[in-house]
């Protein structure tokens with residue numbers, strides 16, 4: 001999916017310059033089901049009255065969020081806790097101050113029960129690179145206030161950008177102390193790289209136990225998101241900055257690959273019914289600038305650009321991938337596994353071609369892949385640590401890194417989640433005797449999900465002692481997130497770690513990794 005067309009460009013192309021026409025920014029001229037647009041058609045002078053719906057309790061208990069900003073618009077999200085099967089009208093407001101004394105946009109929007117009473121309101125006609133605040137209201141209830149920010153325009157010079165990236169927040173495994181820290185950071189944007197929920201059934205022995213079956217149906221997925229979003233720290237983080245999200249496996253099922261379940265023998269047709277339910281629940285709970293899903297196929301790869309400084313390619317490494325080789329076995333032998341050498345796709349042909357075109361034509365200093373699984377080689381002799389990562393898809397990785405090398409594409413940065421460990425690596429390509437560095441990879445550890453050291457203390461020590469090619473930093477024990485400060489001259493990633501077993505904790509920077517523009521070698525300073 002290409003970058004959504006700018007609303008102003010779209011209107012100009014149609015010969016409609018005025019602000020009275022409201023169109024979707026979702027890439028075509030029709031609002032997707034469950035998606036609503038709004039913007040400058042309503043001005044401050046046209047005061048909007050808060051609608052009445054007869055609700056008897058606060059419907060905003062899951063908070064608010066925003067996402068997928070452009071230079072002129074941002075998606076505003078909420079989902080109502082509403083025990084009704086009717087449409088609920090809401091008032092929305094956007095202001096340039098936290099007290100809402102300078103409202104720049106307001107209007108009415110309907111929460112549709114067909115989409116779980118979720119709202120994806122496209123607030124348009126905003127100014128570039130500007131901070132805004134937003135809220136919703138109905139009856140006597142007013143939502144929490146969200147903070148968001150538009151991007152600079154494509155041609156604008158941007159001297160500095162601060163982003164956070166994070167992943168893997170198993171509710172059962174710890175407190176969301178990392179989200180308190182992200183909220184306090186107030187970055188320009190938060191990238192969430194997947195495993196927003198975990199589908200597995202509740203376990204009374206876990207750190208934060210809950211009682212629920214493994215998620216399979218739409219209602220079960222909705223309930224799981226509701227559990228996660230009941231956490232005030234996660235709500236604070238989601239309200240502190242625009243979020244740009246992709247998914248990994250656990251939004252559907254552990255180690256899924258395309259239409260293939262991890263459960264051997266499960267009928268792909270059955271699995272796709274589950275995937276459709278999971279995708280609808282994902283849409284209902286994320287502030288995405290996307291057409292709503294219609295069934296089990298839903299293209300979510302897209303780009304977000306920050307002026308002349310950075311373009312982010314948000315990838316989907318789950319929906320189109322071939323099945324893992326070697327029966328998806330940890331520590332598989334590259335030579336003994338019958339199908340390891342076969343060509344397998346990670347992104348699917350269409351997304352791979354889209355990415356190649358995008359990287360080749362990118363106009364920004366930094367070209368960033370916001371994606372799921374580790375690209376650096378985690379190989380011990382002949383043994384591949386985890387074939388669910390790019391290591392299980394070597395032909396696809398060679399094609400991608402080869403495209404970057406042969407195209408002379410500079411300043412490529414890969415952001416990664418999934419593996420519950422933190423790391424920084426220089427990515428190499430080419431034959432063993434002539435390896436060339438082509439990109440930098442930063443791997444964020446989990447927000448809470450158990451790390452290697454939680455599960456295999458001895459094994460974690462062994463892994464930490466291995467020297468993997470290009471890996472300059474590896475932390476297999478801590479939880480946290482990554483904070484990146486990006487300038488035209490350098491990319492700096494701070495690995496923030498935090499105690500997740502207490503409700504309030506102080507974050508600290510465990511290491512700082514830096515890449516200088518023009519040279520993909522990663523340098524690391526330990527704290």
Ligand SMILES: [Fe+2]
Pocket residue numbers: 167168169194195250418419420449
């Ligand atoms: Fe995970």
